[in-house]
Amino acid sequence: MNLRRFLKLPPSPVENSLQARVFVFLGFVVASVAVAIYGQDYVVPAAGVVVAAIGHVVSYRGRNKRRRLAGQILVAGLVMAALAYFLADSVLAIFGGILPQANFAILYLAAVFAWDYPFGILVALWAICLAGFWMTSHLRRIDAKVAGPIRPLALALAGALALGVIAFVFIPQPTALSPTPLVVSLPSFTSFQGEMENPALPLVQISGDPSGATNSIDLRFRGRLGDAPVMYVRTGAPAYWRGLVFDTYQGGQWTASNRSFVTFQPYIQPRSLPPAPKHNLGTFAQVFRVVRTLPGVISAAYPIQSLYAPVSALRRDAYGTFRTPDVLRPGQTYSVVSYLPNLSPQELQSDPLLPGNPENNPEYLNAQNLSPRAHQLAAHAVAGHTDTEFDQVMALTTYLQTNFRYSLQLGQAPPGLDPVDWFLFDAKIGYCEQFATAETLMLRSLGIPARLATGYSTGDYNPVLNESIVREHDAHAWVEVWFSGHGWVPVDPSPGFAALAATQFPNRWAAAGLASLIPHLSIGAPLAALGSLGILAAIPPAVAIALLVVVVWAWFRTRRWGRGVRAAPGESELLRLYENVQRRLKRRRAPPETPLEYQRAARGGPIEPLLDELTEAVNQGAYAGRWPGSERVRELEKRLR
Amino acid sequence: MSSADREPVLVPRRAAELLARIEENVHRVIVGKDKVVRLAATGLVAGGHVLLQDLPGTGKTLLARALATSVGGAFRRIQCTPDLLPSDITGSSVFNQKDLTFQFIPGPVFANIVLADEVNRATPRTQSALLEAMGEGQVTVEGVTRPLERPFFVVATQNPTEFHGTYPLPESQLDRFILAAEMGPPTDDEAMEVLARREHGDPIADLRAVVSLAEVIELQDACLKVVAAPAIRTYIVSLLHAIRLRQEVLLPASMRSGVYLQRAAQAWALFEGRDFVLPDDIKLLALPVLSHRLGMRGRFKAADVVEEVVASLPLPPLRQH
Numbered sequence: 001m002n003l004r005r006f007l008k009l010p011p012s013p014v015e016n017s018l019q020a021r022v023f024v025f026l027g028f029v030v031a032s033v034a035v036a037i038y039g040q041d042y043v044v045p046a047a048g049v050v051v052a053a054i055g056h057v058v059s060y061r062g063r064n065k066r067r068r069l070a071g072q073i074l075v076a077g078l079v080m081a082a083l084a085y086f087l088a089d090s091v092l093a094i095f096g097g098i099l100p101q102a103n104f105a106i107l108y109l110a111a112v113f114a115w116d117y118p119f120g121i122l123v124a125l126w127a128i129c130l131a132g133f134w135m136t137s138h139l140r141r142i143d144a145k146v147a148g149p150i151r152p153l154a155l156a157l158a159g160a161l162a163l164g165v166i167a168f169v170f171i172p173q174p175t176a177l178s179p180t181p182l183v184v185s186l187p188s189f190t191s192f193q194g195e196m197e198n199p200a201l202p203l204v205q206i207s208g209d210p211s212g213a214t215n216s217i218d219l220r221f222r223g224r225l226g227d228a229p230v231m232y233v234r235t236g237a238p239a240y241w242r243g244l245v246f247d248t249y250q251g252g253q254w255t256a257s258n259r260s261f262v263t264f265q266p267y268i269q270p271r272s273l274p275p276a277p278k279h280n281l282g283t284f285a286q287v288f289r290v291v292r293t294l295p296g297v298i299s300a301a302y303p304i305q306s307l308y309a310p311v312s313a314l315r316r317d318a319y320g321t322f323r324t325p326d327v328l329r330p331g332q333t334y335s336v337v338s339y340l341p342n343l344s345p346q347e348l349q350s351d352p353l354l355p356g357n358p359e360n361n362p363e364y365l366n367a368q369n370l371s372p373r374a375h376q377l378a379a380h381a382v383a384g385h386t387d388t389e390f391d392q393v394m395a396l397t398t399y400l401q402t403n404f405r406y407s408l409q410l411g412q413a414p415p416g417l418d419p420v421d422w423f424l425f426d427a428k429i430g431y432c433e434q435f436a437t438a439e440t441l442m443l444r445s446l447g448i449p450a451r452l453a454t455g456y457s458t459g460d461y462n463p464v465l466n467e468s469i470v471r472e473h474d475a476h477a478w479v480e481v482w483f484s485g486h487g488w489v490p491v492d493p494s495p496g497f498a499a500l501a502a503t504q505f506p507n508r509w510a511a512a513g514l515a516s517l518i519p520h521l522s523i524g525a526p527l528a529a530l531g532s533l534g535i536l537a538a539i540p541p542a543v544a545i546a547l548l549v550v551v552v553w554a555w556f557r558t559r560r561w562g563r564g565v566r567a568a569p570g571e572s573e574l575l576r577l578y579e580n581v582q583r584r585l586k587r588r589r590a591p592p593e594t595p596l597e598y599q600r601a602a603r604g605g606p607i608e609p610l611l612d613e614l615t616e617a618v619n620q621g622a623y624a625g626r627w628p629g630s631e632r633v634r635e636l637e638k639r640l641r
Numbered sequence: 642m643s644s645a646d647r648e649p650v651l652v653p654r655r656a657a658e659l660l661a662r663i664e665e666n667v668h669r670v671i672v673g674k675d676k677v678v679r680l681a682a683t684g685l686v687a688g689g690h691v692l693l694q695d696l697p698g699t700g701k702t703l704l705a706r707a708l709a710t711s712v713g714g715a716f717r718r719i720q721c722t723p724d725l726l727p728s729d730i731t732g733s734s735v736f737n738q739k740d741l742t743f744q745f746i747p748g749p750v751f752a753n754i755v756l757a758d759e760v761n762r763a764t765p766r767t768q769s770a771l772l773e774a775m776g777e778g779q780v781t782v783e784g785v786t787r788p789l790e791r792p793f794f795v796v797a798t799q800n801p802t803e804f805h806g807t808y809p810l811p812e813s814q815l816d817r818f819i820l821a822a823e824m825g826p827p828t829d830d831e832a833m834e835v836l837a838r839r840e841h842g843d844p845i846a847d848l849r850a851v852v853s854l855a856e857v858i859e860l861q862d863a864c865l866k867v868v869a870a871p872a873i874r875t876y877i878v879s880l881l882h883a884i885r886l887r888q889e890v891l892l893p894a895s896m897r898s899g900v901y902l903q904r905a906a907q908a909w910a911l912f913e914g915r916d917f918v919l920p921d922d923i924k925l926l927a928l929p930v931l932s933h934r935l936g937m938r939g940r941f942k943a944a945d946v947v948e949e950v951v952a953s954l955p956l957p958p959l960r961q962h
Contacts, residue, residue, distance in 0.1 A: 571960065572960075575959055575960055578959070591955030591956060592951075592952060592953055592954055592955050592956060593956070594919065594920045594921045594924065594956060595959075596919065596921045597921065618959060619917075619919055620917075621959075622870065622872055622959040622960075623868075623870045623872060623873060623917050623918060623919055623920070624868055624870065624916070624917035625868070625870060
């Protein structure tokens with residue numbers, strides 16, 4: 001106290017606004033949630049929230065109490081320690097790549113660029129808390145009444161909703177994809193939510209080599225697949241994300257016959273890879289962000305033009321699939337540019353079926369493990385459609401799609417019976433793997449080279465955001481058929497999927513065109529990376545402009561033009577005290593009520609003499625311009641206690 | 642720095658004391674009616690004119706006389722009748738045969754306090770003769786303008802119930818009165834007190850002046866020095882505006898009524914020893930100052946509208962900066 005007087009420091013104002021304190025606390029809670037989600041630590045954030053809550057309550061209750069020297073030193077010490085920790089952490093973190101002092105725009109861009117929407121939401125919430133604290137605290141202090149322009153705000157909101165609905169209705173959705181432009185993907189903390197059990201997919205069997213990539217797929221073995229996202233994909237076109245490919249089927253198990261590898265640098269330039277296929281329509285980029293531990297397989301749209309993955313080295317197996325040395329960990333990203341060949345039915349119709357093994361691999365035509373009745377079934381299915389290879393493939397695919405049922409509830413194949421045979425003639429229901437296996441073998445029996453491809457289907461694709469969320473249950477298996485003029489063509493016999501699973505550029509003609517105006521992503525170009533945000537890039541400036549408008553508007557509201565007078569020293573204090581007394585009396589002064597009328601109405605309370613003096617002081621101030629000095633107000637305040 | 646150093650203005654405390662003296666003196670004759678008495682005195686201090694309206698025999702004339710006597714100065718009474726001529730009020734020139742000149746004989750309006758009794762019985766022409774005197778503080782007779790002596794205070798009375806053979810005051814003339822007050826019926830106690838006082842004579846005969854004319858002028862000057870804060874002005878303007886917005890009101894309150902309201906409130910503040918106006922003053926004076934000049938639709942009563950508006954109109958914020 002004396003020191004303050006000696007230094008002529010102004011008394012720090014007491015933060016009386018409960019809302020402002022609530023905003024501060026909520027900001028802390030948001031930060032704690034962020035730590036809990038990203039730090040994977042629940043105990044420390046929870047304890048922090050509890051301690052902060054207690055601290056806030058104590059601080060609010062004792063805000064008008066005079067602190068003793070020891071208490072003051074304690075609080076100041078805590079504040080200084082926190083500040084010192086923050087500064088030290090910032091300085092040390094410059095070289096560690098984490099920059100707490102980076103501004104929110106960069107943080108936001110980083111979050112959005114990484115498709116980490118929960119983090120983007122957390123940042124936005126945090127900013128809202130910050131702005132809320134600033135607004136309520138400041139407005140409270142200057143005693144301003146804020147009445148928002150309700151009608152314009154409501155109109156803007158209604159207009160935005162209407163526009164959103166119209167956009168939702170008119171933006172074309174790619175076929176065979178669920179029309180869900182709004183995909184809320186919250187982190188899934190439970191172990192299993194889905195119902196599908198699938199044996200074959202790399203996600204489940206993290207075994208085999210150190211990368212976790214499996215060597216085989218067993219149709220009799222079953223894994224579990226949930227709803228949790230495994231990766232976010234920003235992509236120029238919705239495609240199947242192909243992983244491992246298998247060519248040999250024996251006794252219900254798929255394996256790859258060729259185990260040879262070619263090693264590459266992490267960045268594979270286009271010239272290191274096969275040239276563009278014939279009838280190439282263009283290229284499109286994909287950036288994958290892994291959110292769950294995945295086997296070291298680069299899932300991407302094939303054929304690949306170029307590839308970058310932040311790993312020590314890449315290996316390409318004999319089937320064109322790239323693999324990483326280690327498992328893909330949450331947070332890892334890799335970028336792929338893929339060709340988009342023209343695989344339309346008209347194109348494929350013209351391909352003749354040539355005899356011989358593609359790529360000199362006899363396994364592609366090996367149908368020995370298919371029972372004779374299955375051979376007959378294949379011949380029966382394509383009967384009447386034997387003009388071209390494409391016709392046969394489509395006939396068989398349609399046959400499987402229409403005559404067999406897709407179900408996730410699948411019983412166990414009886415021992416001793418081939419799972420494909422059991423599927424085709426006994427169960428007649430199955431999931432992607434049964435369909436794909438059956439189709440592959442039946443095509444081979446017809447003399448058409450085919451192989452089994454696994455990976456993920458497109459996932460929840462959002463054409464506006466150019467983004468796809470791939471979940472565990474999007475794991476998929478399909479068939480790749482050899483066409484002499486076009487190479488391996490994806491075909492999907494599972495009911496509910498497009499038979500010809502070739503990638504197509506999304507048909508953008510409405511609002512999605514907005515996104516395509518912005519240059520597309522290419523690897524390593526920051527501007528293009530910004531462009532890949534699409535219309536999301538407009539959000540930070542929009543938020544900034546909105547905040548600016550609100551601030552300017554509040555400033556205009558609270559400022560008196562042309563006067564240039566500042567409040568008399570005792571004015572704010574006196575009026576705040578007057579408010580406090582009203583609160584204490586549990587009766588607010590009605591708007592038409594004069595201070596004298598209020599005094600008469602509130603007469604009889606324990607603080608009557610104080611109220612009389614206060615009313616006189618308020619009248620003198622408000623109507624004679626004679627505001628009391630701060631000392632006098634403090635004296636009255638003391639008597640209130 | 643303050644104006645008190647430059648010229649001798651009544652400090653509010655002394656003004657309050659003077660006014661208390663007047664009130665006390667009037668109350669020797671008038672029993673009760675504190676508010677009406679104070680309103681009448683407010684009219685005097687504010688430099689305006691007062692209209693008293695009520696039934697006959699409620700003490701209107703008595704109040705005017707008591708007030709005039711308390712103040713000292715010349716007091717004249719005009720009993721208005723239909724055959725009263727303007728020159729009967731203002732005075733006229735008479736040929737003096739001794740020195741062969743026209744000599745101006747001042748009428749009753751040349752006084753400090755004028756009681757215009759039953760003012761609505763005079764013809765409009767005569768009424769309007771009063772108008773210039775009340776409005777301008779001067780009288781023009783035969784082309785010569787003669788100023789009236791300060792203070793000049795007109796108390797007019799009228800009987801609001803009897804309209805036979807009357808000429809109701811036009812709005813323009815009603816607007817000249819700073820306030821209109823009603824005496825109201827006495828309570829039983831007051832009536833008994835009145836009878837008791839009259840048992841052995843009329844107390845008004847013993848009434849003496851307690852305040853000099855100079856002191857009245859001092860009071861009027863002090864009234865002008867009373868502070869009406871910006872918030873008060875805001876309040877008055879919003880009050881007039883709110884009344885104007887009412888559906889029942891045909892003829893809204895004029896700007897002059899706002900000026901009068903502020904002036905009356907300044908005078909009222911002096912009675913309580915204040916040198917600033919409170920919103921309470923405005924609330925209290927809104928009815929007597931405003932209600933008589935509002936033109937109403939149909940059968941609506943101006944007093945009701947004013948009371949409703951005053952009760953519901955929010956005060957301007959206490960914060961000034």
